[in-house]
Amino acid sequence: MTIHRSPDRVDAVVIGAGASGAAAAKVLTENGLRVVALEKGPWRTKESFGGDELANVNRYNLWPDPILNPRTSRTSADAEAEVDLFCPVPQMVGGGTVHWQGWLPRFTPNDFRLASIAGGLPGTSLVDWPISYAELEPYYDRVEWAFGVSGQAGANRYEGPRTRGYPCPPMPQSRYAQKFHEGCEKLGWNSFPTPQAALSRPFNGRPATVVSAFAQQHGDPSGTRSSALNVFIPDAVATGRYELRPESYVRELVLDERGRIKAAVYEDADGVVHRQEADVFLLACGAVETARLMLMSTSGRFPNGLANSNDLVGRNVTFHEYSASVATFDDPIHAWAGGGYVSASSFEFYEHDANRDFVSGGHIAAAGVGIPLPINWGLPGKPTWGAEAKKVDREYFNHSMAVAMVLHDMPQHENRVDLDDTVRDAWGLPVARITLTPHENDLAQGRFLVDRCGEILEAAGGNDITKVYADRVTGNCSHQHGTARMGEDPESSVTDRNCRVHEVANLYVVDGSPFPTATGANPTLTIMANAWRVAELVVAAGARR
């Protein structure tokens, strides 16, 4: 039997306790609001994490279990959708920041006006953002300093103006970062230490980050990395105004008679259903799950999903794509040290260049090939088993590295997240279905960037260069954006410039969903900065109520 409970009403409900939800909760609670966070997954502590690649990468210790939390994907509306772990992100307190290595570049000023700069692109829904870099810059600064980012201001020649430098100097130079810099220098290309969600020295009462090999895709047993779990959640808890309810799966948002959100309906770990009321609601589930929750929340007023009168919820979804060139070197690179992602970067091919035959560009950086071990990752043209495969493993492990790119995939109206007709999750709810075909611009840009990655390796003295071109978008970055794009015009966007949903006055979206474009940079710093901005606007709007 289902039992309904109605906990006490609060000022704000934040749905999701990952990067954006934790950042927003910190700001709301520190400004005096009483906040309940409803997080679908568990609240794990550092003691529950370990250096175990089998558990963390192969056995869904951190990734969503596809039996319990499947998604489906297909390449067009006519195709059959198949169950697929498309663009997974850990579903737990801290979200993706639990197992990331946290590359945190800022977007550039031109990212916010790419449509104007590039003049549009047929077949895409490319638009300028309704906000500018200048508006976001103070929030980049706040996040970098609250969170603890290690980097070198001014080292990225293409970065926009900044209030001040980073709170910590760059992380120590790995050998793969060194090779990357050397290659770029030979080519005359700018390179810089990748700004990282880690502490190169003690900061703000926290010790320096432990440089383990079990880092990217592994939780942090030392509790020393900069993550939502280690920083923003404790900040919010410290206010005494933050009640974080893990294993609380929101199934629906229900409306009141005025068309505002009245309550979030959620199921707890014991199957008890609760209705949590609040003045204001913030969606922070990640762009896929936020769209899914909106589409599951149907009503007489919104028969096609919450705030979806214009059929834009879930559309224009972008995912980036990670691909790379790989090479071997005569001297040892140890690209597993630091987990393979204590890196160096270049924005040399990030900005749009009218002389190229495609729009925009992307972030290029050094990386390891395993995570850290070569259990799972491989290369085209290399055997998977037998004596030759063993030889490749031995030759590559200490002597290979990747130079990788973040593809700036273009938004398209037909690329979307909606609800699968047949597949349901372990709670009986319809799962997110991804419909996606890359634009030819994505493929051309990807080829160009992977070629540049190969040139860096070659200039650095790399041998046996393998180029892995991205011939489709698979969601392998775990980056997701665009499903509730922000804009000035309610006809062509889901939220306004403040990330408030046009059609529902007390509903905000603070994850990557409002991003009109993906940009070519890792999005989480900007997601957190924007969540901070929106949370301040929510506080200000509340003060006027």
Next chain:
Amino acid sequence: MSETSAPATFFDEHQRATVEAAMARIIPTDDTPGAREAGTVDFVDRYLSGIGYIYARPDGNGFERLEGRQADAWQQRVDLARSKYVAGIEELERLCHEEYRSNFVSLEESQQDAMLRRIERAGSPEAERAWKDTPAIAYGGPVEPALQQTNAEADLDFFNLLVTHTRQGFLSDPVYGGNRDQVGWQVIGFPGPANLAEVHSGRYSTLDYFAENHTHHSLEGNR
């Protein structure tokens, strides 16, 4: 089950010998140890025994006890893998008898390789196409684009599952029954932590394997 009892197993004697021999061709023994010395068959035998060895406790002290939906999901996954092994071994043996009138384990190594190649190519039209195009697509078997962050075991046929489990048993932490005495790590040159506890405690650092100069090359002119 108590911590001191003999590790649980799944295979009968014949299945175990067949899998061990096949794994020995997937990561062969040469001047360095291979799957046989690493005990990868112990790794997969334990995995298929049930859901008692899915997640080692992160400090290396025993295994997590799974409950609820998670336990159900893992039971489903292990059941599927068991059925693939049982049917896959049977089919491999049928083909070996058809071709050589012999069990797989009694074949010459080159004959074993030929039989494994045959089930690899029969297992998937994608693998067949990929074989014509390039020898393989990715380490670990699944014919997927390279550089995926996850590995969905449920999608793999018997041969690719066997390859994946051999690699897992060779390179994952010894707590899971394979990678005996860290021989897999020694073969590829991973100095590794002594055990899971060393990582869990935060003692394990890899800074010794960074560049000698910790200042980024790109910043040296600015100093």
